[in-house]
Amino acid sequence: MTAAELPQPHRTADVRRPTLNAVAARAGVGRGTASRVINGSPKVSARSRAAVEQAIAELGYVPNRAARSLVTRRTDSVALVVPDAETRLFSEPYFSEIIRGVSAGLAGAGMQLLLVLARDATEYARLATYLSAQRVDGVLMMAVHSDDTLPDRLEELAVPTVLAGRRSAAEPLGHVRADNAGGARVAVEHLLAGGRRAIGTITGPLDMDVARARLDGYREALRDAGLTADEDLIAPGDFTEEGGRAAMRGLLRRRPGLDAVFAASDVMASGAVLELRAAGLRVPHDVAVVGFDDSIVARHVDPPLTSVRQPLQEMGRTMANLLLDEITHRGTGHREVILPTELVVRESA
Amino acid sequence: MTAAELPQPHRTADVRRPTLNAVAARAGVGRGTASRVINGSPKVSARSRAAVEQAIAELGYVPNRAARSLVTRRTDSVALVVPDAETRLFSEPYFSEIIRGVSAGLAGAGMQLLLVLARDATEYARLATYLSAQRVDGVLMMAVHSDDTLPDRLEELAVPTVLAGRRSAAEPLGHVRADNAGGARVAVEHLLAGGRRAIGTITGPLDMDVARARLDGYREALRDAGLTADEDLIAPGDFTEEGGRAAMRGLLRRRPGLDAVFAASDVMASGAVLELRAAGLRVPHDVAVVGFDDSIVARHVDPPLTSVRQPLQEMGRTMANLLLDEITHRGTGHREVILPTELVVRESA
DNA sequence: GTCACCCGTGGGACCGCTCCCACGCGGCAT
DNA sequence: ATGCCGCGTGGGAGCGGTCCCACGGGTGAC
Numbered sequence: 001m002t003a004a005e006l007p008q009p010h011r012t013a014d015v016r017r018p019t020l021n022a023v024a025a026r027a028g029v030g031r032g033t034a035s036r037v038i039n040g041s042p043k044v045s046a047r048s049r050a051a052v053e054q055a056i057a058e059l060g061y062v063p064n065r066a067a068r069s070l071v072t073r074r075t076d077s078v079a080l081v082v083p084d085a086e087t088r089l090f091s092e093p094y095f096s097e098i099i100r101g102v103s104a105g106l107a108g109a110g111m112q113l114l115l116v117l118a119r120d121a122t123e124y125a126r127l128a129t130y131l132s133a134q135r136v137d138g139v140l141m142m143a144v145h146s147d148d149t150l151p152d153r154l155e156e157l158a159v160p161t162v163l164a165g166r167r168s169a170a171e172p173l174g175h176v177r178a179d180n181a182g183g184a185r186v187a188v189e190h191l192l193a194g195g196r197r198a199i200g201t202i203t204g205p206l207d208m209d210v211a212r213a214r215l216d217g218y219r220e221a222l223r224d225a226g227l228t229a230d231e232d233l234i235a236p237g238d239f240t241e242e243g244g245r246a247a248m249r250g251l252l253r254r255r256p257g258l259d260a261v262f263a264a265s266d267v268m269a270s271g272a273v274l275e276l277r278a279a280g281l282r283v284p285h286d287v288a289v290v291g292f293d294d295s296i297v298a299r300h301v302d303p304p305l306t307s308v309r310q311p312l313q314e315m316g317r318t319m320a321n322l323l324l325d326e327i328t329h330r331g332t333g334h335r336e337v338i339l340p341t342e343l344v345v346r347e348s349a
Numbered sequence: 350m351t352a353a354e355l356p357q358p359h360r361t362a363d364v365r366r367p368t369l370n371a372v373a374a375r376a377g378v379g380r381g382t383a384s385r386v387i388n389g390s391p392k393v394s395a396r397s398r399a400a401v402e403q404a405i406a407e408l409g410y411v412p413n414r415a416a417r418s419l420v421t422r423r424t425d426s427v428a429l430v431v432p433d434a435e436t437r438l439f440s441e442p443y444f445s446e447i448i449r450g451v452s453a454g455l456a457g458a459g460m461q462l463l464l465v466l467a468r469d470a471t472e473y474a475r476l477a478t479y480l481s482a483q484r485v486d487g488v489l490m491m492a493v494h495s496d497d498t499l500p501d502r503l504e505e506l507a508v509p510t511v512l513a514g515r516r517s518a519a520e521p522l523g524h525v526r527a528d529n530a531g532g533a534r535v536a537v538e539h540l541l542a543g544g545r546r547a548i549g550t551i552t553g554p555l556d557m558d559v560a561r562a563r564l565d566g567y568r569e570a571l572r573d574a575g576l577t578a579d580e581d582l583i584a585p586g587d588f589t590e591e592g593g594r595a596a597m598r599g600l601l602r603r604r605p606g607l608d609a610v611f612a613a614s615d616v617m618a619s620g621a622v623l624e625l626r627a628a629g630l631r632v633p634h635d636v637a638v639v640g641f642d643d644s645i646v647a648r649h650v651d652p653p654l655t656s657v658r659q660p661l662q663e664m665g666r667t668m669a670n671l672l673l674d675e676i677t678h679r680g681t682g683h684r685e686v687i688l689p690t691e692l693v694v695r696e697s698a
Numbered sequence: 699g700t701c702a703c704c705c706g707t708g709g710g711a712c713c714g715c716t717c718c719c720a721c722g723c724g725g726c727a728t
Numbered sequence: 729a730t731g732c733c734g735c736g737t738g739g740g741a742g743c744g745g746t747c748c749c750a751c752g753g754g755t756g757a758c
Contacts, residue, residue: 017482019744030708035746045706062482066419067744071713075415080464084449096444103466114426115464117452133366133411241648270649300619302651368714379738384716394736416714420743 018059027055038063077112078138078323079131081150083124084117094293094312095142098164101316102140109324111137128153138323140164146207160326162319166209166336174326174334176318178310180210183341184217187262187290187308191349192225196260196288200233202247202272204264211239214264214292233258237268244271252279259287260349266291266298266307273301273348288349303347311339367408376404387412426461427487427672428480430499432473442645443661444491447513450665451489458673460486477502487672489513495556509675511668515558515685523675523683525667527659529559532690533566536611536639536657539692541574545609545637549582551596551621553613560588563613563641582607586617593620601628608636609698615640615647615656622650622697637698652696660688 024034029048036044037052044052055061069075080102082095099113106113114136118124128150131139138160141151146167154161155173163175191199201218204211215234222229232254235247244263248271251258263269269291273283281287283303291298294309318337326334373383378397385393386401393401404410418424429451431444448462455462463485467473477499480488487509493500495516503510504522512524540548550567553560564583571578581603584596593612597620600607612618618640622632630636632652640647643658667686675683 020746021744024708031745032708032747033706036707039746043706048706060478062478064419064482064744065484066415066424067713068746069713070413070415070419070715070744071746073713077463084452099464100466103464104468107466107468107472113464115429115448115452115462117449117456119453119456123456129409129411133413135414297645297649300646300649302649369716370714373738380715381717381738382736385737388716392736397736413714416743417716418743419714419745420716422743 017064018061020061020063023052023055023059023061026059027051075112075135075137076110077114077136078106078140078320078327079114079116079136080140080142081116081118081127081131082142083145084119094295097312098142098316098319101313101318102320103316104313105317105320105324109320111320111324124150128157132157132159138162138327140319140323146209160323160330162323162326164315164319168209171209171336172334174322174336176315176322176337176339177210178315178341179338180213180341181217181220183292183308183310183343184214184262184264185221186217186341186343187292187306188218188221189225190306190343190345191260191262191288191290192221194260194284194288194349197227198233198255198258199227199260199262200235200251200255200258201229202235202237202244202251202261202263202268204237204239204268206236211264218262237264237271239265239268241267241271241274244268245275246271248272248275252276252281260289261287262290262292264292266293266295266301266305269305269307269348270297270301273305284347284349290349294344298344298346301348306346306349307344309342309344311341315339366413367410369410369412372401372404372408372410375408376400424461424484424486425459426463426485427455427489427669427676428463428465428485429489429491430465430467430476430480431491432467443642446661447491447665447668450662450667451669452665453662454666454669454673460669460673473499477506481506481508487511487676489668489672495558509672509679511672511675513664513668517558520558520685521683523671523685525664525671525686525688526559527664527690528687529562529690530566530569532641532657532659532692533563533611533613534570535566535690535692536641536655537567537570538574539655539694540609540611540637540639540698541570543609543633543637543698546576547582547604547607548576548609548611549584549600549604549607550578551584551586551593551600551610551612551617553586553588553617555585560613567611586613586620588614588617590616590620590623593617594624595620597621597624601625601630609638610636611639611641613641615642615644615650615654618654618656618697619646619650622652622654633696633698639692639698643693647693647695650697655695655698656693658691658693660690664688 020031020034024031027034029052033044033048034052037049103113118127139154140162142164144151144163144165144167148167151161151163151173161173163173165177166175188199201215203215206212219229235251237243237247244267261272263272269289273289276283276287283289289305291305291307294307298305298307322335369380369383373380376383377400382393382397383401386398452462467476488503489511490500491513493512493514493516497516500510500512500522510522512522514526515524537548550564552564555561568578584599586592586596610621612621618638622638625632625636632638638654640654640656643656647654647656671684671686
């Protein structure tokens with residue numbers, strides 16, 4: 001790509017590392033046998049195995065990935081793709097925690113994690129070719145939008161792919177998500193149990209499935225309680241604090257008598273709290289607030305937010321496992337895993 | 350490593366991608382010429398160049414990284430190492446923002462970013478060998494402690510390395526850091542300008558350079574104002590909220606007349622605020638508080654915290670650039686870059 | 699005792715690229 | 729005309745692994 005025009009770096013410092021040949025020679029065996037030991041083949045005598053293992057230890061031999069992957073056509077690495085535009089939205093533990101889970105899940109299998117932030121649309125579009133060019137064995141994608149076609153392109157190119165969250169209810173690809181609807185439902189049920197009746201909601205961008213699912217949960221809970229989710233109780237947000245403030249402002253204007261709000265993210269909830277305070281309303285006395293994510297913000301908002309926690313790290317780990325499975329046994333079929341959420345009750349509701 | 354015992358994945362789907370040979374054949378030139386075009390060598394006639402470029406476009410050719418790096422001994426990828434123990438980092442924009450900067454800095458050079466989270470000490474220790482085994486061209490490290498020797502090992506192994514922050518004032522390796530002392534100084538000057546005179550500080554763990562530097566800045570500011578930084582004005586914290594509370598408690602006990610506090614992190618400042626409130630003191634009326642990091646917490650503390658912002662994304666970008674430079678021109682000498690901080694004034698001081 | 703078999707083994711043939719050497723060819727000085 | 733230079737070029741020789749085929753020697757069946 002553009003690298004072509006750049007000055008070429010030196011060759012790496014010529015501290016030549018021992019090769020498989022060196023190991024074999026030192027162990028007094030052939031390359032084949034040494035290779036077998038390294039790859040755990042059972043068809044090696046105990047004697048040879050011991051000799052090779054000793055040689056490896058003495059020489060500090062580490063296999064050359066490039067050479068290996070040239071012939072095996074595997075790279076032992078997977079990419080985690082994050083549209084850069086989204087990262088600011090979740091400067092939250094979300095990103096980090098999922099990564100930790102993914103990393104933990106991959107480490108056991110000796111896989112490397114390639115982090116790919118797609119800056120703009122052009123770059124994003126090129127990604128499919130890029131990723132499929134024997135660069136990675138599989139792809140994990142975060143924050144996929146409904147209209148995102150990159151996953152489809154990857155599927156066409158036969159690149160194993162697992163998504164964090166789904167694009168729509170009919171997601172054809174394997175993915176892992178939290179029980180968003182269930183979580184939202186529990187949040188609203190908590191508000192209902194607290195005697196609240198005029199419950200509004202601040203949603204995420206409705207072109208995202210997470211946002212829609214959380215809205216669905218909100219609706220279900222109200223319906224089950226015999227209430228109707230009037231349209232003017234629903235204010236669209238965008239997962240940002242400012243969006244939360246604006247949405248709250250709208251809700252207050254339309255429904256002055258509101259006594260509770262379920263926000264589809266803590267960040268929006270924190271915006272809502274700021275706006276409520278500005279309007280002279282007390283939380284939770286006048287208006288109760290529940291957020292979603294149980295992010296660090298939740299604990300630091302005044303009052304601390306009641307929020308729905310998603311098992312982020314486990315989601316990451318599960319994504320890694322699904323992907324590894326898909327890589328190992330092609331065409332296992334795309335599976336979806338839904339992990340349970342948990343309501344963390346604090347002072348805001 | 351352990352991968353040896355695992356079941357081996359299939360070979361990648363055999364959608365054989367076009368090779369350089371195919372490109373050369375189609376363009377009617379030799380492999381050498383095709384390679385030259387791809388690598389931007391000037392020694393190619395316009396005619397050949399055009400033919401090759403067309404063939405590349407028609408075939409959708411993308412060079413095989415493994416093959417290339419096998420011979421060049423470069424991988425065109427760098428590792429970002431983060432000790433997993435530093436969960437503290439994860440809860441902040443810190444991590445995400447630096448990554449964004451790093452990613453942006455690397456992208457231009459066609460470099461890949463390998464994310465390596467070291468779970469435990471054993472794994473961390475093995476990292477040096479791991480990273481030096483022609484796996485990456487360079488290493489970026491975050492959250493290095495004073496007693497961390499991994500950087501030294503990497504240097505011995507001739508692996509270009511750049512750190513985020515330094516281990517001590519005598520850091521031999523290239524690194525990028527914020528002007529911690531300067532930032533602290535400005536924070537305290539702001540308190541002085543507000544008429545405060547009995548100014549305490551809550552420090553980070555003093556085995557970390559950041560913490561020491563911020564303490565130094567505090568001292569300098571007081572000294573320049575003709576005040577003395579009595580030892581009982583200095584309370585050691587550990588960058589946690591609870592640590593901040595405890596430190597604040599100690600300060601109040603020793604110095605009931607305190608009228609301001611500079612905390613070396615927002616999280617500690619938020620703890621301090623809680624403690625002040627518990628003691629019946631008002632912020633900023635009775636005691637003004639300034640934090641550090643301008644993290645998301647700062648905006649959500651009540652009252653919102655005045656804080657010192659570090660240019661995280663730029664720090665990431667700078668790290669990437671330093672590393673690229675080190676990779677391209679070996680032995681440029683390890684440089685240090687200090688980026689300016691900025692005081693963000695809110696309501697707490 | 700002979701033969702078929704199996705197990706462990708060595709090593710050749712690649713994988714797809716870059717590097718570099720040698721070569722052809724036109725233009726310029728001799 | 730002859731030589732030399734330098735440019736653009738083709739293609740061989742690896743890079744360090746894995747895969748697989750062929751082979752030696754021990755074993756058991758006949």
